[in-house]
Amino acid sequence: MSITGALSNAMQGLQAAGRGSEVIAANISNALTPGYGMRILELSSNASSTNGGVMISGVGRQMNDSLAQDKRLAEAANANASALHGIYTTIENIIGSPDEPTSITAQMAALETDLITAASRPDAPERLSAAVGSARNLANSFVKASKTLQEARTNADRTIGIQVDRLNSALSQVHSLNKMITKSQVQGNQNHALVDQRQMLIDEISVLVPVRTVPRDNGQVALYSSGGVILLDSTAAEVSFDKTNTVTPYHDVDAGTLSGITVNGYPIGTASDNGGLSGGSIAAQFKIRDDIAVEAQGQLDALARDLIERFQDPAVDLTLGATSPGLFTDNGGAFDPADEIGIARRLSLNAAVDPKQGGEAWRLRDGLLAASTGDVGDGAQLNRLVDALTLSRPSASGIFSGGMYSAIDLTSTITSHYAVKRDSAENTLSFNAAQVSELTERLLGDGVDSDQELQKLMLVEQAFAANARMLQTVDELMQTVLGL
Known part of the structure; x- marks a missing residue:
């Protein structure tokens, strides 16, 4: 050489x-x-x-594109499971168990105890006042629970709006990067940094909506949702959603009072399991807003209805007429079975027995419409109130409609129902989190x-x-x- x-x-x-x-x-x-x-x-x-x-x-x-794809899908499932676990935990907490003082279950048990205590000494004003206080707390706990559910629906609606905006922005950026990668490739330049940036955006998109990538000519990629919706292919799709400022029990997507979602102007199913954008964070928020929280509100309304009807019966309070409101009222009036939606939020204690509303606690003993005090030693009315609360009667609505329950049993049954739901969601979340962790480790192992x-x-x-x-x-x- x-x-x-x-x-x-x-x-x-x-x-x-x-x-x-x-x-x-x-x-x-x-x-x-x-x-x-x-x-x-x-x-x-x-x-x-x-x-x-x-x-x-x-x-x-x-x-490792195959492993990266699996990780994206696992992260989408994990985001979905995390949101669902959160709402079931919230529902379980607001209905709660007897050992949680602020829960409906605990307030129901406290009312039963205080009514029994008052019936044992009907002449004791402090015992009557304690029973009235427990009834007021129970009514307030229903109102608070209903507000919490509607706040959850409102937050879900707001989150959908934010995530749809981010989805559109990310799709537009991926489209721009596709063009930049093609230009760089045609010019013979290195484009790895652009591909890395596109990869990060696709990962972010997939948490919102699980997507699969399809290679196209000149280094470009197309994006399809796992439900088959074209999100990016030559051009980026336009995803549309109209936010609602405040969601109430009367808002319903099927009635058109809540927005669905459209892609390039075409409506897309929002079902969490089989919708066009199913599986990710956006689908979970729709499920919270349109299914889970709606069902929970229905159970809460059924429980509130049962409570009102127990004490609205003239056989329980002999001073009541056929249309008179009982111990618990629908915003001060008698309950109308045709107007059950949102009853939990309108539930209130009858003003006749509530000193805070100008009433007198002794009417709990003598009757809501009694003009004056009766025999202070007569506990018959209080015993009837106790019997009304503990009587097993058919539930008129809700998922347990037709079953025979006392008030506390019905509350406990609904609590158990959502405890099972929360436990199942927690197991799903644990599985998905472990899957994400394992795939992340494998991807890192195949990386640097x-x-x-x-x-x-x-x-x-x-x-x-x-x-x-x-x-x-x-x-x-x-x-x-x-x-x-």
Whole structure:
């Protein structure tokens, strides 16, 4: 080999070593960067030179696309499960168990206890006042629970609006990156950073709506939802949703009082299990707004109706007429079975027995419409109130319609129903979280291995030193020749 050939090969080797160290440094610094694909320096022999040598062919990007796809779908399922677990936990807490003082179950048990206590000493004003206080607290707990459910629906509606805006923005950015990647590829430039950025956006989109990527010409990709909706292919789809400021028990998507979702102007099913955009965070918010919270409100209304009807019966309070409101009222009036929706939020204590509304606690003992006090030692009326609360009667509405329940049994049954729902949601969330964790570890394992990159760096250092030694040797030879 000539001195010129040796010098050329050494210079090529130094260039390859320098580029290799840059690639290794980029890999190590981005080892935990989301969407980053490991860079690989591609080298080949310099066939164009009679002296051989090394040539830098380019820098490749390595990513396990199949594993990345599985991870995206798992993250979407996890986001969906997390939102559903949250709403079931909220519902379980507001209905609650007897050991939670602010729960409806505990307030119902407190009313029963205080009525029994008052019936044992009907002449004791403080016992009557305590029973009235328990009844007021129970009514207030229904109102608070109903407000909490409607706030959950309102928040879900607001979250859908925010997430749809983010979805549109991300789709537009992926579309722009598609064009930039194509332009870069046509010009023969490296576009790995653009692909990384696109990967991050696709991962973000998939949490909102699970998507699958389909390769297109010139480095572009198309995005399809798992439900078959085209979100990006040549152009980005326009997803539309109209937010509602406040959601009430009367708002319903089927009645047109709540917005559904459209893609390029076409309505898309919002069912969490089989809708066009099912499986992700957006679908979970629709399920909360249109299914879970609506059902829970229905059970709460059924429970409130049962409570009102128990004490509205003239056989329980002999002073009442056929249309008179009982101990618990529908916003001060008698309950109308045709107007059950939202009754839990309108539930109130009859003003006749509530000192805070100008009433008198003794009417709990003598009758709601009694004009004056009767025999202070007569506990018959209070005993009838206790019997009304503990009587097993058929539930007129709700998921347990037709069954025979006392008030406390009906409350406990509904509590158990949502405890099972919450437990199931928790198990699903745990499974999905474990799946995301496992896939993340596997993806990281297939990605940048810092130890392996450091080993590569040591080899690069050795190659650099060898080529530097070659240059030094060539220099010594040149000095020798010049000295002859």
